[in-house]
Amino acid sequence: MKTFLFSLLFLISFQANSQMLSSVYFKNNSYELRKESQEKLDSISQLKSNLTLRIFGNCDPSGNVELNKKLSEKRAKAVSEYLKEKIGSNIKLGNAVGLGIEKQINDNSTEDLRSKNRRVDVFIEKTFAAGEKISRKMYPSFLSTKIATMKVKDTFSLPDVSFVGGRHVWLPSGKANLLKLSKILKENPSLEVELQGHICCDYDNFDGEDLDLKTFNLSWTRANAIKEFLLKEGIELDRIKTKGLGHHNPVIYPEITESDRIKNRRVELVLVKK
Template sequence: MKQICVFLLFLPFFGFSQQQFEVFFDFNAAVPTQVSLTKLNQWIKENKWAEITKVLGYCDSVDDSQYNKDLAMRRINSVLDLLKNDSITISDNVELKPFGKDFKYSKKQEENRKVTFFYTLKLKEKAVVATEEKEISFSNSSELVTKEKSELADKFKKAKKGDLIRINNINFYFNSEKIMEQSEPLLLELLQILYDNPKLKIAIHGHICCNPNGMDTKLSYRRALVIFKYLTKFEIEVNRLSYKGFGSNDPIYKVPERNEAERKANRRVEILIVDK
C-alpha cells in the first residue's frame, strides 16, 4: 500500500505588499526573449497565488511614438496570455498602460524593451497532498524533459526534409489536451528552434495510447492543435505549420499496451520536417 501524507495548511486570506517582475523583448518583437520566457516560467511555478494588478509596456527609442505604443500594447497582451494560460489571476481592475516615448529611457536600449507587471500574493486555505511515489515521478519527469530539451536543437539541425522527430516528454493531463507544466521547456525550445530557422516548416503529429478504436482521433487532434496555437501565438507564421491527430493508429507498442512505459511511449508528439 502506498504511503500517502496529507498536509492541510489552514491559512488566513491576506495580501502582501505589491511586487513587480520584468519581462524583456528583442528589437521590434512582441514575444519575450528565450531567457525571459524561462525566467517567467519559473516565476509562474513559484507564484501560483499571485494576482496581477498592473501591467506596463515599453519600447526603445527607435520609430515614432504611436508605433511604439502599439508595439508596447502587443507586448503587454503577449505577457498576459502567458500568465492566463498558466491560470495566474488577473485582477478585474487590472491597469494596462503602454508607453510610446513618454517615459524615462535607460541608456541601454535593451533595458527599454520590456513589460513590467505588478502583483500581490494572496494565501488561501489549501491542501497539499503528496506521495513519495509522486515526488519521485515528478523529479524523474523533469530530468527527462531537461535532457530531451538539450538534445532537441541538434536533432532538428541533423534532420532532412521528410524526417520525423519524436518528442517524448511533451505530456498531457489524462484525457485532456492541457499540457503538463513540466513539459513547457520543450515547447519553448521548439519555439526557439523555429525562430532560429525561419525557413523551417513543420507538421505537428499527435498520438494517443490505450484506445483500440482507430477512428477516434479527436483527442490527438486537439493535442496537436494546442501546440499549433502555442506556436502561432508567439508569431510563428501559420504557413510554416500544420497539424494532424493520428489517434492510436500508429503506435510504437501494440494496443492495448502491457504497462505504463508502453502507454507513455505511445502518447507522444512527432514533428514532420516539411521543408527547411
C-alpha cells in the first residue's frame, strides 16, 4: 500500500510539473540500494509519458577525491542498472555520471547534512515536441488577496519579485512589493508563512549554483534572502520558514526568452498559520 500511494502521488506531481527530480540516498561508503530507494525507483519506472532519465551520483567529502569519484560512479551505475531492468520502451536512460564531491548542496557540518550528499539524483524530463511549451497561471498575489479569504496551505505569488541570474539578489523592481509584504505581516501578527524559492534553466544539478556563495542551493538562498530582509524589518524569526524547490515547478518550461527565465526566478509564499 505504501508503495502504491507513493507511486500515485509521484505520478500526479509529475503530470503537474512536466519535469521532476527524485533522489535516492546511500549509507556511508556504500553503493547498495536500500529497500526504500528501490521502491522510489520502481515508481519512476511506472511513469507512462515519453521521458528521458539522467542520473548523477554524489558523495560527501569523507575520504580522498579519487575514491569519492569512483564511489559516486558506482552509485550512479547501481541506479542505472536497476532502472534498466524495470523501465518500458517509453523511457530512455541517459548517461549515468559520477560527480564525486563536485555538487555539494550544503556545508556538511552535521551527519544529517552529510547524508544529503550521499545520493544519486535522477532527473526526469518529458520529451517535448519542437516548439512545444508549457505555461501555467501564476498563483494569486499575496499582496492583493484579502486575509479573510486566505486558507492555510494556500500558495501565493510575490509579483515583480524576481532575481538576478545565478544570484540571490532580487531585481530593484521587487523592493516595493517586499516592503508591502513586510507591512502585511506586521499588521497581521498571527500569520506564519513559508517562502519557497525557485530557479530557471539549470537542469544538471540538484539546485542552481549561487555564484556569490559557491553553493548549489540557489533556490533556498533566494528564499532566505527575503527571510533576512523581513527579519531586518522586524518580523519574528519563528513566523518565517524557507524552502528551496530548484527548477522543478516552473511557471514556463522550457525557458526560451529572458522573460521566461525572469518569471521562473522567483519566490512564492505558502500560508502556514493564520
